[in-house]
Amino acid sequence: MKVQDEFIRRLASQGKRADGRKFDETRKIEIIERPIEKAEGSALVKIGRTQVIAGVKLDVGEPFPDRPDEGVLMTGSEFSPISYAEFEPGPPGKESIELARVVDRGIREAGALDMKKLCIKKGEKVWMVFVDINILDNYGNLLDAASIAATAALSNAVFPALDKEGRVDALAPKTKKKLPLVFKPIACTSYKVGDMLLLDPTIDEENASTARLTVTSRDDGNLCAMQKGGIDGLTTDDVMSAVETSIKKGKEIRKLIK
Amino acid sequence: MGELLKKERDFTIPGDKLVESMEYLPGRNCFRDGDGIYAKKLGLVHISGRVLSVIALNGIYMPQRDDMIIGEVTDIQSNGWVVDIGAPYQAYLPLSGVRGYLDPAKNDMSKVYDVGDMIYGKIKMVSSTQSVHISMFDRMCRKFSGGRILNVNPAKVPRIIGKSGSMIDMIKRKTGCRIIVGQNGIVWLEGETHETENFVIDVIETIQKKSHIEGLTNEIEKMLDKRGVKNEKE
Amino acid sequence: MKRNDGRKPEDLRELEIEAGVLENATGSARVRMGKTIAVAGVYGPREMFPRRLQKNSQATIQLRYTMAPFSTDERVRPGRSRRSQEISMVAGNALEAAVFTEDFPKATIDIFVDIIQADAGTRTAAINAASVALADAGVPMKDLVCSVAVGKIDGTYVVDLAGKEEDASACDLPIAYMPSMDKLTLLQMDGNITKEDIKKLLELARKACLKINKAQREALKKRWLS
Numbered sequence: 001m002k003v004q005d006e007f008i009r010r011l012a013s014q015g016k017r018a019d020g021r022k023f024d025e026t027r028k029i030e031i032i033e034r035p036i037e038k039a040e041g042s043a044l045v046k047i048g049r050t051q052v053i054a055g056v057k058l059d060v061g062e063p064f065p066d067r068p069d070e071g072v073l074m075t076g077s078e079f080s081p082i083s084y085a086e087f088e089p090g091p092p093g094k095e096s097i098e099l100a101r102v103v104d105r106g107i108r109e110a111g112a113l114d115m116k117k118l119c120i121k122k123g124e125k126v127w128m129v130f131v132d133i134n135i136l137d138n139y140g141n142l143l144d145a146a147s148i149a150a151t152a153a154l155s156n157a158v159f160p161a162l163d164k165e166g167r168v169d170a171l172a173p174k175t176k177k178k179l180p181l182v183f184k185p186i187a188c189t190s191y192k193v194g195d196m197l198l199l200d201p202t203i204d205e206e207n208a209s210t211a212r213l214t215v216t217s218r219d220d221g222n223l224c225a226m227q228k229g230g231i232d233g234l235t236t237d238d239v240m241s242a243v244e245t246s247i248k249k250g251k252e253i254r255k256l257i258k
Numbered sequence: 259m260g261e262l263l264k265k266e267r268d269f270t271i272p273g274d275k276l277v278e279s280m281e282y283l284p285g286r287n288c289f290r291d292g293d294g295i296y297a298k299k300l301g302l303v304h305i306s307g308r309v310l311s312v313i314a315l316n317g318i319y320m321p322q323r324d325d326m327i328i329g330e331v332t333d334i335q336s337n338g339w340v341v342d343i344g345a346p347y348q349a350y351l352p353l354s355g356v357r358g359y360l361d362p363a364k365n366d367m368s369k370v371y372d373v374g375d376m377i378y379g380k381i382k383m384v385s386s387t388q389s390v391h392i393s394m395f396d397r398m399c400r401k402f403s404g405g406r407i408l409n410v411n412p413a414k415v416p417r418i419i420g421k422s423g424s425m426i427d428m429i430k431r432k433t434g435c436r437i438i439v440g441q442n443g444i445v446w447l448e449g450e451t452h453e454t455e456n457f458v459i460d461v462i463e464t465i466q467k468k469s470h471i472e473g474l475t476n477e478i479e480k481m482l483d484k485r486g487v488k489n490e491k492e
Numbered sequence: 493m494k495r496n497d498g499r500k501p502e503d504l505r506e507l508e509i510e511a512g513v514l515e516n517a518t519g520s521a522r523v524r525m526g527k528t529i530a531v532a533g534v535y536g537p538r539e540m541f542p543r544r545l546q547k548n549s550q551a552t553i554q555l556r557y558t559m560a561p562f563s564t565d566e567r568v569r570p571g572r573s574r575r576s577q578e579i580s581m582v583a584g585n586a587l588e589a590a591v592f593t594e595d596f597p598k599a600t601i602d603i604f605v606d607i608i609q610a611d612a613g614t615r616t617a618a619i620n621a622a623s624v625a626l627a628d629a630g631v632p633m634k635d636l637v638c639s640v641a642v643g644k645i646d647g648t649y650v651v652d653l654a655g656k657e658e659d660a661s662a663c664d665l666p667i668a669y670m671p672s673m674d675k676l677t678l679l680q681m682d683g684n685i686t687k688e689d690i691k692k693l694l695e696l697a698r699k700a701c702l703k704i705n706k707a708q709r710e711a712l713k714k715r716w717l718s
Contacts, residue, residue: 002374003446007406011452018406020456036609037527039562049515053608055562076561076570082533082604084516089556089604091571132561132570134606136531137514170565269717271709272590272627273635273672287632289592296672298592298632300712315716317630318518318537320596346537346551346599387548388598413630470717 008208009194017198017205024245026200031148031256033156040174041157045149047200049139051083054149055132056157056179059168063119063126071118071126075104077133077146084138099143100133102227103150106185106216107131110224112154114180125166127159129179140203143214147187152257155181185224186253188246189214192232197241199249213239215246219254223247260293266305267470270297276310285311301413302470315470319345319412319442321390325381326398328407328440331371336362339371341379343442344412347388355382355393376402376446378438405436405448408459410466412443417469418462425465425475432482433458457485493648496657497526504640504652504700505613509620509707511628511715517604519629521711523621526654527611532621533604534629540600551596555584555603557618563610579615586619586639586668586678592632601631612658613641619668619678624708628715635670636708637677638701642667642693644685649692651700665693669701 011018021027027048036042041056063070077100079087087093092100107113118127131153133146157179161172190197191209201209211230217223223243228234234242260279264270274297276288284290287299288310297303301312321327321343329349333340338352353360356370371377378400379392393399410418418439419426430437435449435458445462449455461481468474493501505526514520517533524530540546557580559568587603603625605618619639627636643653643661650657658664663683669676676694685693 002372003376003402003405004407006404016452018452018456020453036529036560036562038565038609038611042562051514053560055560057562057567059567078558078560078570080558080604080606081535081556081602082514082517082520082531082606085535085538130561130567132567134560134608136606137516139515168566269713271636271712272633273670275672289634291634291673296634298634299630300627300716301630314630316519316628346539346596348539 004204005208008205012193012196012198019202023196023198024249026249029148029253029256031152033152033258039153040160041153041155041179043149043152043156045145045152047141047145048202049137050141050145051136052142052145052149053134053136054146054153055134056153057130057132058157058160059128059130060120060125060162060166061128063123067115068123069119070115071113072128073104073108073113073115073131074128075100075107075131075133075150077103077135079135083135087138098227098229099146102143102187102214102216102225103131103133103147105225106147106187107150107154110183110185110216110218112151112181112183112185114182117180120166138203140201140206141189143189144187144200147185147216148253148257151184151186154179155184155257183218183220184254184257185216185218186250187214187216187225188249188253190238190242190245192230192234192238197238199245213242215243217247217250221247262305264303266303268303270299270301270303270312272298272300276303281308283309285309287312287314314413316411317413319343321345321347321349321381321384321442323381323384325441326378326396327381327392327442328376328378328438328444328446329392329442331373331375331377334367334371334373339367341377341392343390344444345390345442347390349381349390349392351377351379351392351394355391355395357394371401376407378402378440378446402446405446406455408445408447408462410443410445410462412441414466414469415439415441415443417474418465420475425478428475428479429458429461429482432486493646495645495650497654501648501650502696502700504703505654507704507707509624509711511624511711517625517629519625519627519631521621521624521628523617523624525613525617525620525652527609528613528617529607529609530614530617530621531606531608532618532625534601534622534625534631535604536601537596537599537631538602540598546598549597550593551591551599551601553584553588553591553593553601553603555580555587555605555622557583557605557607557615559607559610559614563607579618582678582680583615583619583622587622587626587637589675589677590623590633590635590637590670591626592634595632601626611655612653613666616640616666616668620704620708624711627712635672636705637668637670638704638708639666639668639678640697640700640704641665642697642700643683644689644693649689649696651696663689665697667694667697667701669698671702671705
């Protein structure tokens with residue numbers, strides 16, 4: 001919507017945002033831990049009016065031939081049409097696939113999970129970790145919300161019980177043993193609106209933005225995944241600024257996760 | 259006459275029986291089944307003589323002739339513009355609905371209204387087959403440049419406007435903000451500063467939330483005056 | 493007879509209904525029946541695409557029921573299954589019966605239900621949530637639709653089957669019901685029971701639906717009047 005986009009860009013050029021936040025200020029982030037008791041781990045993340053839920057399920061399976069002694073991580077996402085008028089039912093669209101892949105890379109490349117500890121018997125049996133992300137209400141900044149939800153769900157996840165044959169006993173109570181989580185990767189996306197970079201856009205700000213850069217950081221401040229989106233170009237200064245913001249915000253957000 | 263099962267302003271849910279009697283007539287958002295009159299929508303009961311109706315609390319905008327609406331141009335066709343008015347049906351603004359003579363072969367129609375433009379128009383016709391036509395002849399009609407857009411619940415528009423414009427006029431007067439409320443729940447506003455606009459948005463949201471309360475005008479007046487005083491101090 | 497979770501035969505599971513839980517949807521609701529959690533969102537009436545599917549004299553009701561992959565003991569593969577398509581259809585029909593579709597020719601009313609946790613009775617939770625979401629959206633209806641499943645365990649008729657009860661029951665009989673109109677809008681059954689059983693079970697289910705109806709009404713009142 002042109003009128004609204006122009007309004008948001010005009011305001012940004014004056015250093016302001018419609019809701020009065022600073023450029024690097026996020027809306028209120030709320031994490032509800034383990035809302036889904038049937039999942040091995042789960043978290044509902046609310047950022048302002050955006051709501052994203054992530055669930056972790058575990059199963060026993062075969063390792064990939066090139067990594068016989070490592071567990072398997074799979075991340076999927078569903079942009080449920082319940083969450084936004086423009087999301088249509090059907091197989092995952094490219095935005096949904098991108099989101100899942102960016103979250104996946106953040107977890108994988110950070111070495112968030114000690115994959116070797118997810119090996120049960122080398123070359124034969126390993127733990128498979130499924131992270132599934134469901135978007136419930138899209139009011140902007142789905143990528144960051146999804147990343148926080150996924151990391152929170154992994155960090156409260158526990159192993160399920162196994163039966164005598166070494167298969168998951170889905171009906172038995174879960175163990176108390178937590179997953180081997182080494183790092184808590186957090187994605188933080190900077191959105192370019194006019195010439196400015198801002199964090200945690202509302203849906204209107206997101207629609208008015210012309211580019212974005214997602215930077216995922218680890219607890220130690222190292223970076224483990226980046227993804228540029230949108231058509232507009234970014235300067236090196238933009239990139240460095242997004243990186244710095246991500247490291248800083250990552251620290252704050254990590255504290256919210258148990 | 260049968261005994262009324264609900265009073266004026268009682269809350270209703272679809273299926274609520276209002277009366278069991280042929281003496282009454284079902285009005286807006288009500289239906290008859292046998293001798294009974296029932297609520298069709300979530301809302302508040304309104305009794306006017308023998309007519310029972312329900313004032314809806316939520317709902318999508320349904321276009322009606324002579325409504326003034328705000329819409330977004332989504333397509334330019336050979337004979338006019340397609341306009342999204344937030345209804346279940348797209349609206350059409352034909353060339354015959356704009357002032358002056360336009361030859362689509364010679365004139366660039368996007369110079370008049372481009373895709374993405376927000377316009378304030380009048381519903382000229384709703385056909386029996388759900389074709390909705392807009393015209394821009396009314397003197398209030400215009401294309402917006404600047405300002406900002408707010409979406410409100412279309413069912414709350416009468417409350418935001420108030421009796422013969424009393425509520426919206428008060429907000430305009432006390433904030434100096436220019437505000438146009440489309441019957442379809444799309445609002446355009448432009449104030450001195452965006453803080454003023456934010457305040458107006460807060461006020462409108464308060465009206466939406468408390469629309470079922472009696473004496474709302476007084477409460478809103480207090481809200482407006484409080485801010486006025488604060489501004490003078492600053 | 494006492495049930496696994498300590499309920500009496502005619503007791504519902506713990507029931508929690510909240511209306512208006514989503515911002516984007518025109519109307520929405522979250523229903524929890526025991527451990528089963530359904531979130532419903534209604535969009536519309538809105539324009540129906542593709543146009544060739546428009547109905548000239550009424551709105552189309554489209555319901556999509558999905559289970560989140562993490563909603564169950566064993567992970568559900570994402571995407572449509574035959575089961576979810578059938579439930580989408582019968583639940584959609586159960587609700588369409590209550591909607592004044594003739595008020596919105598050509599349009600569609602889209603109902604999306606995400607089951608975020610499943611512990612039996614997901615279609616009934618889906619219908620209960622969707623019905624509140626429709627009313628919340630201001631969609632004109634004849635009545636609220638309420639839904640519950642009933643069964644027979646060890647010779648006793650029981651209401652609102654939970655978890656393993658579904659397997660222990662001689663039958664699983666979900667209904668959807670419009671209380672003001674006194675009409676059933678969904679009825680399915682699988683199992684092995686007598687004519688007499690059906691009569692008794694329907695009576696029990698209707699009574700349980702009245703309790704659900706009360707909770708649905710309270711949720712809507714809370715959302716709009718406080």
